[in-house]
Amino acid sequence: MSMRSWLSSVALLFSLLCGFFAQAQTQPVDAEGHQWWQNAVFYEIYPRSFADSDNNGVGDLNGISSKMGYLRDLGVDAIWITPCYPSPQVDFGYDISDYENIDLMYGTLADFDHMVADGKKHDVRIIMDFVPNHTSDKHPWFLDSKSSRTSAHRDWYIWRDGKGPGQPPNNWISLFGGSAWKFDPTTNQYYYHFFYAQQPDLNWRNPAVETAMLGTMSWWYQRGVAGFRLDAVDTLFEDPALHDNPVLPGKNAQGDPNMENKNNTNFPEVHTELQKMRKVADESGAVLIGETWTSTAAELDCYYGRNGNELQMPMDFMFMMVDKLSPREYRRQIAAVESAHGWPVFVINNHDRERSYNRYGDGKHNDEIAKLMGAFYLTLRGTPIMYYGEEIGMRNNDPKRREDVKDPIGRTGWPKEKGRDGERTPMQWNTEPNAGFSTVKPWLPVPPSYRTHNVETESKDPNSILNLYKKVLTLRHSNEALLDGSYTALNENDTHVMSYLRSYKGKAVLVTLNMSATPEKPAFDLAKQGFGGAKLKALIASPGALLQGNRITLEPFGLMIAEVKP
Numbered sequence: 001m002s003m004r005s006w007l008s009s010v011a012l013l014f015s016l017l018c019g020f021f022a023q024a025q026t027q028p029v030d031a032e033g034h035q036w037w038q039n040a041v042f043y044e045i046y047p048r049s050f051a052d053s054d055n056n057g058v059g060d061l062n063g064i065s066s067k068m069g070y071l072r073d074l075g076v077d078a079i080w081i082t083p084c085y086p087s088p089q090v091d092f093g094y095d096i097s098d099y100e101n102i103d104l105m106y107g108t109l110a111d112f113d114h115m116v117a118d119g120k121k122h123d124v125r126i127i128m129d130f131v132p133n134h135t136s137d138k139h140p141w142f143l144d145s146k147s148s149r150t151s152a153h154r155d156w157y158i159w160r161d162g163k164g165p166g167q168p169p170n171n172w173i174s175l176f177g178g179s180a181w182k183f184d185p186t187t188n189q190y191y192y193h194f195f196y197a198q199q200p201d202l203n204w205r206n207p208a209v210e211t212a213m214l215g216t217m218s219w220w221y222q223r224g225v226a227g228f229r230l231d232a233v234d235t236l237f238e239d240p241a242l243h244d245n246p247v248l249p250g251k252n253a254q255g256d257p258n259m260e261n262k263n264n265t266n267f268p269e270v271h272t273e274l275q276k277m278r279k280v281a282d283e284s285g286a287v288l289i290g291e292t293w294t295s296t297a298a299e300l301d302c303y304y305g306r307n308g309n310e311l312q313m314p315m316d317f318m319f320m321m322v323d324k325l326s327p328r329e330y331r332r333q334i335a336a337v338e339s340a341h342g343w344p345v346f347v348i349n350n351h352d353r354e355r356s357y358n359r360y361g362d363g364k365h366n367d368e369i370a371k372l373m374g375a376f377y378l379t380l381r382g383t384p385i386m387y388y389g390e391e392i393g394m395r396n397n398d399p400k401r402r403e404d405v406k407d408p409i410g411r412t413g414w415p416k417e418k419g420r421d422g423e424r425t426p427m428q429w430n431t432e433p434n435a436g437f438s439t440v441k442p443w444l445p446v447p448p449s450y451r452t453h454n455v456e457t458e459s460k461d462p463n464s465i466l467n468l469y470k471k472v473l474t475l476r477h478s479n480e481a482l483l484d485g486s487y488t489a490l491n492e493n494d495t496h497v498m499s500y501l502r503s504y505k506g507k508a509v510l511v512t513l514n515m516s517a518t519p520e521k522p523a524f525d526l527a528k529q530g531f532g533g534a535k536l537k538a539l540i541a542s543p544g545a546l547l548q549g550n551r552i553t554l555e556p557f558g559l560m561i562a563e564v565k566p
């Protein structure tokens with residue numbers, strides 16, 4: 001065999017294997033035709049803060065690799081890592097200066113490959129964060145773009161003349177404060193940035209941008225990435241005529257006038273691009289998760305695509321924004337997402353929002369409430385995305401002084417807006433200094449609560465938040481009604497207790513959650529659901545929960561997950 005034909009046979013074999021792998025990833029994993037990501041539990045990692053393998057105060061990829069066993073044991077099937085590409089770190093990685101590499105602070109591409117391999121050993125897939133809307137202002141594309149009006153990359157970004165001397169092209173405001181336009185004296189034009197000025201928006205109307213970005217996605221799929229979380233997708237396109245946005249009454253935390261982002265967000269072209277990204281993803285059996293801020297279920301529905309050809313997993317942030325323990329409001333939200341034409345995706349935390357421990361806690365029953373919320377969203381029909389530390393009841397540790405703030409919006413918006421440092425503090429592993437995250441002072445301080453709320457201590461306490469999460473996740477992975485069953489709201493007039501049934505082919509699980517500070521005794525008649533005369537058997541329960549026939553006594557914020565035995 002000549003060298004050339006040998007090489008082409010190897011190439012063919014490789015492509016067949018790759019094809020097989022891609023196919024294997026898109027094969028349904030159960031009788032319901034579910035894909036792997038529908039039965040999976042996702043876990044968001046902020047890499048600066050998860051585990052610091054080289055003890056320099058900032059987490060890294062080898063740190064993540066070293067915790068794969070922990071993640072597997074917890075019941076995590078896929079981790080989404082927020083951006084770890086080379087970056088000046090103005091927005092802690094969301095300002096990328098090279099899409100096809102790893103920032104030295106986090107490791108190397110070789111470390112990345114090891115992490116993928118470690119993940120495979122532990123059955124944990126890797127999801128990368130993809131930032132299509134903007135690059136860093138230090139990205140070579142932007143450096144070239146700003147160098148002259150005729151540079152090769154000029155039209156990769158959005159450059160315009162001002163309205164007049166010292167006047168930006170229109171009234172658009174950056175989400176992070178001030179005008180969304182920055183004047184650049186080199187070429188006497190303004191460039192557009194929806195976020196920080198160091199994050200210039202790419203011009204998605206230029207086909208070269210699309211080609212480069214789709215190519216990058218495919219490059220990572222070939223490196224073993226199982227999907228992407230797409231950042232700020234609603235901001236990809238703007239009105240080319242640059243009409244002003246309508247101004248609303250009042251000011252925001254940054255002191256800017258409130259504005260309806262009518263002419264710079266949510267353009268229909270976003271969906272055309274998502275369809276193209278989905279095509280590339282499908283070739284590798286990958287999954288696309290969306291950072292999809294919407295205010296109605298109908299808007300969320302659009303992100304699945306008319307033929308299910310856009311995002312498999314647009315995140316339902318309307319659920320996360322319910323900040324009160326209100327069964328009525330939750331029923332409403334769940335009914336809304338259930339009416340959409342795609343698979344629900346639930347989150348209660350992320351790196352941009354105050355932690356749920358603070359948001360839902362009443363100061364007296366915080367741990368019970370943390371368990372209640374875990375038992376709640378992890379037993380809904382849909383895929384949950386956890387946020388690191390949620391499983392041990394990590395709380396926000398907001399900066400106390402302006403000079404300690406790392407997140408730029410916390411400095412410009414102080415004291416109204418303290419920034420997002422508080423929800424990004426180091427993972428609390430044990431009772432050692434810095435919570436075992438690092439032997440040196442970490443980039444953000446750990447809160448004093450690390451002494452009681454950490455992995456090591458909670459692992460030994462059968463009644464801890466961590467052990468409740470583990471029990472629920474174990475059940476979720478093995479129970480057909482929780483994996484594949486429908487969702488039916490129960491006792492819909494109850495304003496204190498949230499109850500629902502998950503049922504599948506004659507099997508069912510009942511979940512009842514006391515969202516109030518008073519003891520409650522919900523009773524259940526399941527005849528209408530086809531389970532008349534069925535008996536309940538507790539599977540997971542809070543210490544004070546008691547089952548008597550079809551009545552369940554729940555202490556304040558108590559919970560029970562019960563099997564329905566026909």
Ligand code: NOJ
Nearest residue numbers: 091094131195231232352
């Ligand atoms: C959304 C990300 O979640 C946030 O952290 C970031 O600052 C902005 N997009 C800009 O990329």
